[in-house]
Amino acid sequence: PQRRGFGMVFQNYALFPHLNVFENVGFGLRSRKAPREAVAEGVRGALARVDLTGYEDRPVQALSGGQQQRVALARALAIEPPLLLLDEPLSNLDQALRVRTRTQLRSLVKELGITALFVTHDQEEAFDLSDRIAVMEHGQLRQVGTPDQLYRTPSDRFVAGFVGRANPLLAILESPGPDGRSVQARLSGGTLWPLGPPASDSRPLQPGEEVTLVVRPEDLHFAAEGEEGDGLLEGRVRDRRFRGPFTVYRVETVVGELEVVGPAGGPRPDERVALRPRPDARLHCFPREDGAGGTG
Numbered sequence: 001p002q003r004r005g006f007g008m009v010f011q012n013y014a015l016f017p018h019l020n021v022f023e024n025v026g027f028g029l030r031s032r033k034a035p036r037e038a039v040a041e042g043v044r045g046a047l048a049r050v051d052l053t054g055y056e057d058r059p060v061q062a063l064s065g066g067q068q069q070r071v072a073l074a075r076a077l078a079i080e081p082p083l084l085l086l087d088e089p090l091s092n093l094d095q096a097l098r099v100r101t102r103t104q105l106r107s108l109v110k111e112l113g114i115t116a117l118f119v120t121h122d123q124e125e126a127f128d129l130s131d132r133i134a135v136m137e138h139g140q141l142r143q144v145g146t147p148d149q150l151y152r153t154p155s156d157r158f159v160a161g162f163v164g165r166a167n168p169l170l171a172i173l174e175s176p177g178p179d180g181r182s183v184q185a186r187l188s189g190g191t192l193w194p195l196g197p198p199a200s201d202s203r204p205l206q207p208g209e210e211v212t213l214v215v216r217p218e219d220l221h222f223a224a225e226g227e228e229g230d231g232l233l234e235g236r237v238r239d240r241r242f243r244g245p246f247t248v249y250r251v252e253t254v255v256g257e258l259e260v261v262g263p264a265g266g267p268r269p270d271e272r273v274a275l276r277p278r279p280d281a282r283l284h285c286f287p288r289e290d291g292a293g294g295t296g
Contacts, residue, residue: 003031006083007076007114011091013068015060021047021071022056028079046074049108050101065092070101077108084109084116090125102129123163135159157286160214167215167258173205173285185213185285189254191233193277195285210288217248218261219281223274231276237267251275 007028008014015024025046029039047053050070060068069092076084090098106129109116120126126133127147134144135158143155154160161168171185174192184192195213205211223232235253242264249260251273260275267273277283 005081006085007079007081009069009072009076009084009086009089011088013065013072015068015072015075017061019060020056021052021058021060021063024060024071025074025078027075032079042078043074046078049077049104050074051097066094066097069093073101073105077112080112081114084114086116086118088120089118090120090122098125099128105129135162137162152282154214154284157212157214160284160286165217165259167217167220167256169213169215169255170288171211171213171285173207173209173211175207185211185283187213187233187255189233191255192230193283194231195283205285205287212286212288214284214286215258215277216281217259219278219283220258220260220275221278222260222262222267223276227274232274233276234272234274237269237271237273239269240266 016027019027022043025043026039029042034042043056044053047055050073052067052070052074055063055067055071060071063071069089073089076086090101093101102125105116108114116129118126118129120129130147132144133147133150135142135150137158143150143159145153150159150163154163157168160166169187171187171193174184174186184194186192193213193215233253233255235251235258237249238252238257239250241248246261247264247266249262249266251258251260253275258275
């Protein structure tokens, strides 16, 4: 394994229990017959990158889980490999340290010119670290693209619901254009909402067909009091949660419970409201068999 030429960071650390921090981090360098001075310099530099300067002589069993994971990361980085494989390496770090470490990790990968393959279930982590993301379900590759492409132009219902937050709804397709691209969809209760085009690899959609409509919470907004016109969906606020720069509202409607992102100080729980898509919203439409409706 030490001759494969790439770095590996395991989720469960995989440190050598009989070696101290210095010896663990320097293992790859020693395997490459690096001079003693080069090993010492490489270990110091790698530990500095993960905020563990001064830990060289400590036994790894005396470290916390988060510290052990950073030692494993330093060991992989010390050899400056052309390829770095990481299996959820930040899962045991607290939130503040996780954010700092992944920022440092991305900078290091760019600085050293390393190709990194990073496995994670944390979407924020994937978006923050990655140039390209591959979404997999049960071992099947569903879509590969930039974070922006996956979020704004998902290939199917699964990707649309998995990447970011989404409100999936059942609707009936109405008024498709001559090329099969949808114009609007009728929700339960009769509300009409405009749609973006279906996914490029979806089959053509037909008028009257039942489809799955995927709406991002930030693509909905509360209509002003007394506002009229097409596309209004009435409901009642069930709950709201403060998230700093925005507030997440859960609104009960005839089509199910919807999640809406809006400003703080908006409608209160039990208040009656009306929703509609924002003028620049892109509502995703997929064939019904791509996924069930309802909220989730």
